[in-house]
Amino acid sequence: xxxxxxxxxxxxxxxxxxxxxxxxxxxxxxxxxxxxxxxxxxxxxxxxxxxxxxxxxxxxxxxxxxxxxxxxxxxxxxxxxxxxxxxxxxxxxxxxxxxxxxxxxxxxxxxxxxxxxxxxxxxxxxxxxxxxxxxxxxxxxxxxxxxxxxxxxxxxxxxxxxxxxxxxxxxxxxxxxxxxxx
Amino acid sequence: xxxxxxxxxxxxxxxxxxxxxxxxxxxxxxxxxxxxxxxxxxxxxxxxxxxxxxxxxxxxxxxxxxxxxxxxxxxxxxxxxxxxxxxxxxxxxxxxxxxxxxxxxxxxxxxxxxxxxxxxxxxxxxxxxxxxxxxxxxxxxxxxxxxxxxxxxxxxxxxxxxxxxxxxxxxxxxxxxxxxxx
DNA sequence: GGCTAGTTTGAGAATCATTCTCATGTCAAA
DNA sequence: TTTGACATGAGAATGATTCTCAAACTAGCC
Ligand SMILES: [Zn+2]
Ligand SMILES: [Zn+2]
Ligand SMILES: [Zn+2]
Ligand SMILES: [Zn+2]
Numbered sequence: 001x002x003x004x005x006x007x008x009x010x011x012x013x014x015x016x017x018x019x020x021x022x023x024x025x026x027x028x029x030x031x032x033x034x035x036x037x038x039x040x041x042x043x044x045x046x047x048x049x050x051x052x053x054x055x056x057x058x059x060x061x062x063x064x065x066x067x068x069x070x071x072x073x074x075x076x077x078x079x080x081x082x083x084x085x086x087x088x089x090x091x092x093x094x095x096x097x098x099x100x101x102x103x104x105x106x107x108x109x110x111x112x113x114x115x116x117x118x119x120x121x122x123x124x125x126x127x128x129x130x131x132x133x134x135x136x137x138x139x140x141x142x143x144x145x146x147x148x149x150x151x152x153x154x155x156x157x158x159x160x161x162x163x164x165x166x167x168x169x170x171x172x173x174x175x176x177x178x179x180x181x182x
Numbered sequence: 183x184x185x186x187x188x189x190x191x192x193x194x195x196x197x198x199x200x201x202x203x204x205x206x207x208x209x210x211x212x213x214x215x216x217x218x219x220x221x222x223x224x225x226x227x228x229x230x231x232x233x234x235x236x237x238x239x240x241x242x243x244x245x246x247x248x249x250x251x252x253x254x255x256x257x258x259x260x261x262x263x264x265x266x267x268x269x270x271x272x273x274x275x276x277x278x279x280x281x282x283x284x285x286x287x288x289x290x291x292x293x294x295x296x297x298x299x300x301x302x303x304x305x306x307x308x309x310x311x312x313x314x315x316x317x318x319x320x321x322x323x324x325x326x327x328x329x330x331x332x333x334x335x336x337x338x339x340x341x342x343x344x345x346x347x348x349x350x351x352x353x354x355x356x357x358x359x360x361x362x363x364x
Numbered sequence: 365g366g367c368t369a370g371t372t373t374g375a376g377a378a379t380c381a382t383t384c385t386c387a388t389g390t391c392a393a394a
Numbered sequence: 395t396t397t398g399a400c401a402t403g404a405g406a407a408t409g410a411t412t413c414t415c416a417a418a419c420t421a422g423c424c
Contacts, residue, residue, distance in 0.1 A: 393398090
């Protein structure tokens with residue numbers, strides 16, 4: 001079956017929402033794309049994987065950057081506004097393969113996503129609330145990083161484990177949950 | 183309907199498998215239960231939650247102890263031998279509520295389970311293989327623990343986060359995966 | 365301008381680890 | 395033995411995540 005019309009009406013604009021009838025992920029944003037260094041970096045990483053930095057993907061990156069902590073799919077969709085779940089997951093996978101986004105595990109059943117450290121620019125760890133699942137970023141001291149590197153070396157020596165990275169989660173209760181009852 | 187016979191045959195033993203017709207999770211193991219200190223501890227913790235330390239649960243605890251690293255459901259079932267999935271998950275939840283078992287997140291989609299540190303007796307961290315998902319235990323140095331405590335204090339001061347515990351994962355490649363191709 | 369090839373999108377279906385249901389088996393105490 | 399409470403397990407249900415595929419879009423060529 002061919003449900004596609006040969007001559008689709010040019011500008012249907014249903015429901016009086018101008019511009020909503022066409023995909024809004026045009027790649028050719030004339031010049032503003034290269035302005036922000038983060039976007040330039042993301043575009044480069046996507047290009048390495050032969051992927052386009054579409055408007056929707058840029059919106060997702062901006063939402064992740066503005067949220068400032070690992071966001072669930074729900075939080076991301078809410079921040080972006082209009083964003084189908086299937087597209088959200090697929091683009092997160094694309095951005096993940098490109099090294100732009102990384103997945104963060106908390107204590108609840110929801111996956112969270114944040115900009116990769118190579119993109120956001122600062123190495124950090126996480127504090128996760130065992131009560132509500134909130135995850136916030138936690139900066140790391142030089143002393144801690146040295147001790148971590150030392151531990152990584154020991155593990156490599158003892159178990160032949162080639163340690164390339166580390167993830168630290170401080171588990172406790174967030175300010176909001178601490179105020180509420182047990 | 184009452185499918186139960188008033189006078190069930192005493193020892194049906196179907197299919198010639200002696201003893202398989204009755205549940206083999208009798209709680210009243212005359213005396214051997216209190217022998218091992220670990221089992222005594224587990225029994226106590228379960229009793230606090232008004233749960234019984236059945237034979238099957240003991241088998242699961244022994245399997246987790248013998249595996250010596252966070253085990254997936256599949257690994258646990260294989261180690262126990264006969265163990266329905268629903269029972270495995272339910273008992274892991276019961277043991278988790280009792281503080282006997284804790285859930286460990288790796289890099290793959292499978293949850294892993296190990297004896298809680300209060301039961302196994304030693305605080306430790308994990309090294310996870312980003313290629314195959316294997317998780318092994320990693321001992322921690324006093325220096326690292328001090329740096330971790332320091333970080334926890336800083337996070338509490340900065341964000342009002344009440345840090346109660348920490349989890350460290352060293353991510354890399356296990357010996358087996360390092361031998362194989364990229 | 366239009367035409368073609370390749371990519372992105374999104375609604376819905378499918379996947380699958382995990383959880384739930386409930387009939388039945390078992391224990392403990394009266 | 396009876397009663398009440400708990401444990402088991404086969405199968406159904408759940409739900410976050412992934413997959414499918416037709417339609418919408420862009421880029422490059424004519
Ligand atoms: Zn909280
Ligand atoms: Zn973070
Ligand atoms: Zn491996
Ligand atoms: Zn462990």
